[in-house]
Amino acid sequence: MNSALQETATTKTAGATKWRRGKLILMTLLALLAWVFLNLGLVVAAWMRSYYAPIEPVPRAATLDLRTDKSTPGRVITIIATKPTPSKGDFIGHLWLEWPETPPLAKLGSRESGYYANDQIQAIKAMAAALILPWGTVTGQGYVPGLMKVDDGWWRHLQVHVRVDEARYQAALAVDRRWRTENRYRLRPSLIGPDRGRTYACQDYVFDVADALGLEAANRSWTEFPMGSFLRFARINRIAIAGQANGPTQ
Numbered sequence: 001m002n003s004a005l006q007e008t009a010t011t012k013t014a015g016a017t018k019w020r021r022g023k024l025i026l027m028t029l030l031a032l033l034a035w036v037f038l039n040l041g042l043v044v045a046a047w048m049r050s051y052y053a054p055i056e057p058v059p060r061a062a063t064l065d066l067r068t069d070k071s072t073p074g075r076v077i078t079i080i081a082t083k084p085t086p087s088k089g090d091f092i093g094h095l096w097l098e099w100p101e102t103p104p105l106a107k108l109g110s111r112e113s114g115y116y117a118n119d120q121i122q123a124i125k126a127m128a129a130a131l132i133l134p135w136g137t138v139t140g141q142g143y144v145p146g147l148m149k150v151d152d153g154w155w156r157h158l159q160v161h162v163r164v165d166e167a168r169y170q171a172a173l174a175v176d177r178r179w180r181t182e183n184r185y186r187l188r189p190s191l192i193g194p195d196r197g198r199t200y201a202c203q204d205y206v207f208d209v210a211d212a213l214g215l216e217a218a219n220r221s222w223t224e225f226p227m228g229s230f231l232r233f234a235r236i237n238r239i240a241i242a243g244q245a246n247g248p249t250q
């Protein structure tokens with residue numbers, strides 16, 4: 001009798017343990033799914049804001065004169081943005097620069113260039129891992145190879161022509177030279193390590209140069225697509241472009 005009761009109690013205990021273990025696994029899977037959908041939701045929302053940016057007709061342009069000495073002609077660097085254009089095979093958008101002449105280290109004869117992942121598929125896989133894995137928030141996206149590419153002839157949606165003194169122009173060239181020796185690409189930043197908070201993408205290249213030109217380039221959100229980053233950059237610097245009420249151009 002006692003043996004039977006003991007066996008029944010043991011069975012119930014084992015069943016309860018198994019049920020708790022199953023519940024824990026289920027809750028963990030649900031939490032992971034919720035985490036993935038939250039991250040995907042942030043990315044999709046950012047893509048929608050970029051895709052539906054009010055920019056027609058194109059290209060829209062603004063002009064900034066940041067010269068301290070108006071008696072000199074200065075140099076003009078153009079900051080250019082495109083939004084996602086699936087009809088042309090572009091689902092991301094892009095930011096890049098046009099220089100008045102070929103920068104040092106650039107391909108001979110080219111004046112337009114931007115920063116890219118060397119392999120877009122590899123970059124997408126690395127970003128997907130950073131979105132899905134719970135520790136992606138802390139470790140960020142793994143680095144993939146990056147490089148500068150020629151963008152001459154790429155279609156434009158928005159652009160800002162920035163006229164600066166020679167000193168600022170040379171400072172911008174120094175930043176461009178540094179990026180042309182860069183070989184890392186990362187969209188989602190890490191919260192730890194020497195490069196915490198740092199991303200390496202087309203926006204970062206353009207905004208680093210913009211900073212050298214004397215414009216304010218606040219740190220962008222990792223969820224922002226290029227056009228979204230550009231529109232926020234325009235608001236911060238009070239650049240009236242694309243129908244945005246950002247204040248007068250200079």
